[in-house]
Amino acid sequence: MSKKISIGFPIMREEPGEKRVFLPDFAKKLTEIGFEVFIEEGYGNSLDFYFDNYKNDNPSIHPLEHEEIFKQDYVLILRSLHDSEFALLGKDSCLISMLHYPTRPLRQKIMRKNNVQAISLDGIVDDFNVRLVENMKSVAWNGLEATYTQFEKYIPNLIRENGNPWKVLILGTGMVGKQAMEAASKLGKKERNYEHIRLGGPGAIVTNIGRNITYNKSQMIELLAESDIVVDTTQRYDPSKPIIPNEWIAHLPEHAIIVDLSADPYTLDSNPPVVKGIEGIPHGNLDQFIFEKDDPNWGITIPQSIPTANKRKAVSCYSWPGIHPESCMRHYGQQLLPLMRVLHKKNYHTLSPDGMYFERALFRARLDSYLKRKSGQKKV
Amino acid sequence: MNKANNHKITIGLPLMHHEQGEKRGFLPDFIYALEKSGAGVYLEHGYGSGMELEASAYSDVAPGVTFVSNDEAYQQDIVLILRCPSDEDLRKLRPGSCLISMLHYATRPERVKFLRSLGLKSISLDSIKNDSGSRMIENFRAVAWNGLEAAFEVLQNTYPDPGFFSPDRQAIQITLLGAGALGAYTVKAAVHYGSIPLHEKLAQENVPGVIVTAVDYDITNHARIMRGLLSKTDILVDASARVDSTRPIIPNDWLAYLPAHAVILDLSVDPYQQKLGKNYTKGIEGIPQGNLDKFVLFPDDPAYAKIPDYVRKENRRNVVSCYSWPGIHPRECMQIYGQQLRPIMRILLNQGGLNGINPNGRFFERAIGRALLSNYVR
Numbered sequence: 001m002s003k004k005i006s007i008g009f010p011i012m013r014e015e016p017g018e019k020r021v022f023l024p025d026f027a028k029k030l031t032e033i034g035f036e037v038f039i040e041e042g043y044g045n046s047l048d049f050y051f052d053n054y055k056n057d058n059p060s061i062h063p064l065e066h067e068e069i070f071k072q073d074y075v076l077i078l079r080s081l082h083d084s085e086f087a088l089l090g091k092d093s094c095l096i097s098m099l100h101y102p103t104r105p106l107r108q109k110i111m112r113k114n115n116v117q118a119i120s121l122d123g124i125v126d127d128f129n130v131r132l133v134e135n136m137k138s139v140a141w142n143g144l145e146a147t148y149t150q151f152e153k154y155i156p157n158l159i160r161e162n163g164n165p166w167k168v169l170i171l172g173t174g175m176v177g178k179q180a181m182e183a184a185s186k187l188g189k190k191e192r193n194y195e196h197i198r199l200g201g202p203g204a205i206v207t208n209i210g211r212n213i214t215y216n217k218s219q220m221i222e223l224l225a226e227s228d229i230v231v232d233t234t235q236r237y238d239p240s241k242p243i244i245p246n247e248w249i250a251h252l253p254e255h256a257i258i259v260d261l262s263a264d265p266y267t268l269d270s271n272p273p274v275v276k277g278i279e280g281i282p283h284g285n286l287d288q289f290i291f292e293k294d295d296p297n298w299g300i301t302i303p304q305s306i307p308t309a310n311k312r313k314a315v316s317c318y319s320w321p322g323i324h325p326e327s328c329m330r331h332y333g334q335q336l337l338p339l340m341r342v343l344h345k346k347n348y349h350t351l352s353p354d355g356m357y358f359e360r361a362l363f364r365a366r367l368d369s370y371l372k373r374k375s376g377q378k379k380v
Numbered sequence: 381m382n383k384a385n386n387h388k389i390t391i392g393l394p395l396m397h398h399e400q401g402e403k404r405g406f407l408p409d410f411i412y413a414l415e416k417s418g419a420g421v422y423l424e425h426g427y428g429s430g431m432e433l434e435a436s437a438y439s440d441v442a443p444g445v446t447f448v449s450n451d452e453a454y455q456q457d458i459v460l461i462l463r464c465p466s467d468e469d470l471r472k473l474r475p476g477s478c479l480i481s482m483l484h485y486a487t488r489p490e491r492v493k494f495l496r497s498l499g500l501k502s503i504s505l506d507s508i509k510n511d512s513g514s515r516m517i518e519n520f521r522a523v524a525w526n527g528l529e530a531a532f533e534v535l536q537n538t539y540p541d542p543g544f545f546s547p548d549r550q551a552i553q554i555t556l557l558g559a560g561a562l563g564a565y566t567v568k569a570a571v572h573y574g575s576i577p578l579h580e581k582l583a584q585e586n587v588p589g590v591i592v593t594a595v596d597y598d599i600t601n602h603a604r605i606m607r608g609l610l611s612k613t614d615i616l617v618d619a620s621a622r623v624d625s626t627r628p629i630i631p632n633d634w635l636a637y638l639p640a641h642a643v644i645l646d647l648s649v650d651p652y653q654q655k656l657g658k659n660y661t662k663g664i665e666g667i668p669q670g671n672l673d674k675f676v677l678f679p680d681d682p683a684y685a686k687i688p689d690y691v692r693k694e695n696r697r698n699v700v701s702c703y704s705w706p707g708i709h710p711r712e713c714m715q716i717y718g719q720q721l722r723p724i725m726r727i728l729l730n731q732g733g734l735n736g737i738n739p740n741g742r743f744f745e746r747a748i749g750r751a752l753l754s755n756y757v758r
Contacts, residue, residue, distance in 0.1 A: 127719055165599055173571050178564030185559040185596040203599040205609070206559065210571035212579070212589025213551060219588065334511045338743040357723045358743075 004036040005344055008064065008072035008093075011040050012079050017286030019046035019325040020078055024053045026333035031060035033337075033344050038064040038072055047325055074343060078121070078332065079319070080107060086114045094348045098122050101370045105270065111367060117348040121332075123365035124339065131175075132361050133335045138321035138328055140179035140233075143261045144188035146289060146323070147229055147315050150257060157199050158187055165202040169223055171243055171277065172233035173210050176261050180233050181206050214243050224251045231259040232277040239264060240272045242279035249280065249310035260284070260316035266303050280308035284316035286323065291316065389733050390420040392448070392456030395427055396463050401672025403430025404462055404710040408441045410718035415442040417729040422446050424453040431710050457733060460725075462505070462717065463704065467494060475499035478734050482506050485756040487625075490655070495753055501734050505717075507751035508724060515561075516747055517720045522706035522713055523647055524565035524619070528574025530708075531615050531645040531700045534676055538641040538698060539614070551588040555613040557629050557663060558620030559594045562647060566619045567592050606630070610637040616697075617645045618663040625650055626658050628665035635666065635695035646670075646701035652688050659690045666693030670701035672708065677701060724748060 007030060012018055021044045027037050039054055041063050055061050069075065071090035077097050081089075083106075089095055099120035101108055111118055121133040151166075152158055158166065168184040170177055184206045186193040196203065207227075213219055214234075224230065224244075230252065234243055249258070258281055265283050267274045276283070282291050283301035291298055293311040302308055321328040342351075342358045351363040363369055391414055396402050405428045414421050423438060425447050438445050453459070454472035460480045464470075473479060476499060483504035485492050495502055505517040535552070536544045543549065554570045556563055571590045572579040582589075599605055610616065610630075616638060620629055635644075644667055651669065653660045662669075668683035670676070677683050679696035687693050706713040727744040731737055739749025749755060 128716075165602070165605055173568045178567065181564060181567060181594050182559045185594055197601075202602050202605060203596060205599060205605070206594040208567045208571070208592040208594065210568075210589065212571065212583055213591060216551075216588060219551060223591075331512070341742070356726075 004034065004060070005074070006036045006038060006072040007074040007076055007340075008038045008069035009040060009043055010066065010069045010075065010077050010081075011043050012077060013082065014079060015285045015287045017288075018079070018319065018322055019286075020322050020329050021047055021049065021325075022076065022078075023047075023326070023329050023333055024049060024056065026329070026336070027054050027061055028056070028058060029333075029337055030340060031058055033341055035060070035074075035340070035344060037061045038069060040064060040066055040069045073347070078329075080104075083107070083110050086110050086116055089114065089116055091115075093117070094119060094343075096121060096343075099367075101367065103274075108367075108371075112371075116367065118367040119343075119348070119362060119365045120367070120370070121336075121365070123370060124361045125364055126357070126361055132339070132358075133332060134175075135321040135328055135331055136175045136179050138324065138331070139176055139261055140183040140320075141188060142320045142323040143259050143315060143317065144180065144183040144229075144231070146188070146317075147257050147259050148188040148192065150290065150313065150315070151228075152192070157201060158192070158196055159199060159201040163202060166204040166228050167226055168204055168206045168229040168231065169227040170206060170208045170231045170233060171214060172235065172262070173208055174233065174235055177208060177233040180231050180261060181208055184229065184231065217248070220244070221248060221251045224248060225253070227252060227256055229257050229259060230278070231261060233261045234277045235262070236264075236277060238272070239274040242275055242277055244278045246280035246307040246310050249278070249312060252312050254312070256312050258312050258314045260314065261320065263316065263318050263320070265318075266301065266306060268303050268305070275306065280306055280310065281314040282316060283318065284314075285318045289315060289317035289323075387732075388418065388420050389458060389729055390422060390456040391458045391460055392422045392424075392453035393427060393460050394424045394450055394453040394465070394469070396461060397450075397466075397469075398463060398704075399671045399673045401674075402463070402704065402707055403672075404707050404714050405431065405433070406460070407431075407711065407714050407718055408433065408438050410714075410722065411438050411445060412441040413718075413722050414725060414729070415444050417726050419458075419725075419729050420444065420446070420456075422448045422453055422456050424448065424450050431714075458728075462714075464488075464491065470494065470498060470500070473498065473500055476501065478502060480505065483753075485753070492753065492756065496757065500753070502753040503728075503734075503748060503751045504753070504756070505721075505751070507756065508747050509750050510743070510747055516724070517717060519706040519713055519716055520562050520565045521569075522709065522716070523562060524569040524705075525574050526705045526708040527617075527645050527647045527700065527702070528566070528569040528572075528615075530574070530675060530702075531617075531643045532573045532575065532578065534643045534698050534700060535614060535641070538643065540639075540641055545582070545585070545587060547586045547588070549588060552590045552614045553612050554590060554592045554615045554617060555609050556592055556594040556617045556619060558618065558648070559596050560619070560621055562621070563594060563619040566617055566647065567594065570615075570617070603634070606634060607637045610634060611639070613638055613642055615643045615645055616664065617647060619647045620663045621648065622650070622663060625660045628661050629663045630665060632666035632692035632695050635664070635697060638697055640697075642697050644697050644699045644701075646699065647705065649701065649703050649705075652691055654688065654690075659688070661691055666691055666695065667699045667701060669703065670699070671703045675700055675702035675708075 070088040075095050080097050094117040096119045124132045170180050185204050282298050291314040338358050353363045458478045464481045479502040508516045570592045650662050668677050677699040737748050738745050
């Protein structure tokens with residue numbers, strides 16, 4: 001009998017607030033496809049799942065120690081391994097994770113040094129270059145939900161005495177910007193919006209702008225001065241320059257909230273250096289994503305050289321979908337299943353650009369495919 | 381030949397006999413894919429001619445294709461046509477055969493009733509959705525970009541001094557009704573003037589850009605706020621999907637607040653119609669309906685005469701409206717639809733037609749299952 005294809009699920013070792021794990025139902029469905037599933041001891045505990053929840057009398061699901069997990073045919077983990085963990089991967093193992101090749105050159109280098117076979121979840125795109133494994137909707141809705149909740153603490157039902165609608169300024173018109181527009185117009189949560197409408201609330205006016213406005217200082221200051229919420233969803237050509245320099249923040253009303261959905265980190269030592277689109281706001285995570293102006297943690301993630309004189313309450317998180325971990329992982333599991341079916345039949349080396357729909361999408365996400373495309377672009 | 385039985389499934393592709401400007405048809409590479417999947421393909425004589433494609437363009441890549449009359453194209457096991465055929469044409473389908481088309485079950489209850497009365501099966505292209513509820517056969521991008529491109533062409537001529545191309549003018553203000561899927565594409569198209577070359581030209585010349593202000597239902601109930609917005613709007617766009625189509629979002633009275641040079645862009649293309657004692661109206665009251673033959677409608681256009689009497693239409697601006705926005709660039713449109721539809725058709729044919737589709741099966745079968753008439757009725 002031929003050996004079954006194995007898949008390992010290592011625990012994500014991130015901030016305590018990172019609770020996401022693939023759900024028991026997803027593991028069960030993988031065994032139905034034919035996978036032999038190995039789960040790191042303790043996997044799922046963050047969401048109150050225990051091995052028995054995964055096992056459930058299924059003969060194809062097994063517990064395994066940390067290091068052995070990395071030796072399976074596939075290793076599936078949502079957020080990337082840490083740099084030191086890549087060396088743990090088996091010689092023939094294939095890592096499946098959010099690897100963000102284009103914006104993580106250092107990680108790319110380590111993977112190449114370790115001869116890693118990798119499929120980046122964020123690189124799985126269809127024939128129209130649309131991502132098949134994504135949760136942009138949660139990025140936008142979770143971020144805006146958290147933001148409006150801050151206002152709701154002192155403005156019941158978000159209805160202000162002056163009867164004015166909420167004014168939201170969204171920077172960027174890409175995938176996240178699109179979702180943010182809808183989330184912002186519905187006050188970050190549909191149930192809250194229904195109640196707001198029922199009570200005669202005026203709702204929100206959402207203004208979207210792209211590059212042909214953000215460069216214009218006087219226009220921007222005018223827009224900022226009348227905004228209750230400013231949302232950064234941009235993907236900049238030049239990440240070394242902010243879109244909103246710190247001095248412009250002074251023009252925002254005192255009560256305004258800055259929302260960071262782009263979640264670009266400050267990495268001044270990379271080439272090119274990366275700064276946040278809105279200069280001088282902190283880089284949050286699942287442990288802390290709300291920052292008051294006088295928050296003692298404000299400066300922890302901000303390099304000394306970045307100006308921070310002007311502050312407004314900031315809402316920032318590296319992993320917005322992780323705020324609602326179970327629904328997030330149900331979503332990813334659903335998106336991944338048809339792809340896993342292909343990976344059961346094919347492997348990293350036999351995936352073809354001329355295969356069927358999902359196979360083509362997986363092929364595009366291989367590290368080798370990315371590097372080949374990149375070197376082709378350079379030649380051009 | 382398909383896997384389920386020995387019968388070779390036949391697919392008929394009739395021409396769309398709508399307005400003259402409707403030139404779309406599936407492209408040769410898609411027809412080749414159908415033939416490769418084992419189907420017998422029957423194209424109506426003249427198929428593709430609107431896009432200046434000769435019969436040989438099809439037969440060269442798909443030698444098994446047969447050109448037939450309109451009636452014969454409708455007599456096949458599966459009939460694939462982008463826009464829903466007329467009632468007269470629907471009667472030509474064989475009972476039990478399958479119609480694949482944009483059928484819009486939810487907003488066309490009479491059509492649903494009619495299809496059932498004819499004993500037809502159907503797959504509505506607009507209802508083929510993935511597990512997250514996203515449409516898999518859609519061209520919202522073209523709806524938004526083609527519509528905005530046309531609206532900006534009109535605005536270039538109506539914009540007051542110092543003129544649309546002047547670096548001294550204000551940023552263009554767009555008010556967008558609807559923040560859903562279509563609205564999202566509209567924002568992207570709007571900030572690029574619906575045309576990348578125009579966007580690049582104006583950016584190079586430092587001409588101020590575009591500000592898009594989106595509003596949802598809640599705000600449109602507040603006349604004071606809406607009047608303020610309308611009075612500084614250059615382009616008013618309806619990209620809404622209303623729950624109640626008997627009430628407009630913008631009553632005709634409010635159009636008086638729009639500047640004289642403003643352009644109204646209708647992307648939702650909801651119809652005016654009277655059904656079961658109810659009067660249905662467009663989201664922006666009193667604007668006429670355009671089509672692929674004529675989508676720019678000035679205030680004195682004869683199209684206003686076709687608006688039903690129950691609709692107020694005194695206040696008018698230049699209107700840009702088209703029932704089928706993607707059809708403005710037919711080849712690009714059909715390239716996209718063909719690519720989106722290919723895996724769906726492959727599964728359908730491999731499974732031996734609709735009877736072989738398991739609505740709880742794999743990804744594409746589930747997507748098809750959601751679009752079945754039987755599923756909608758249930």
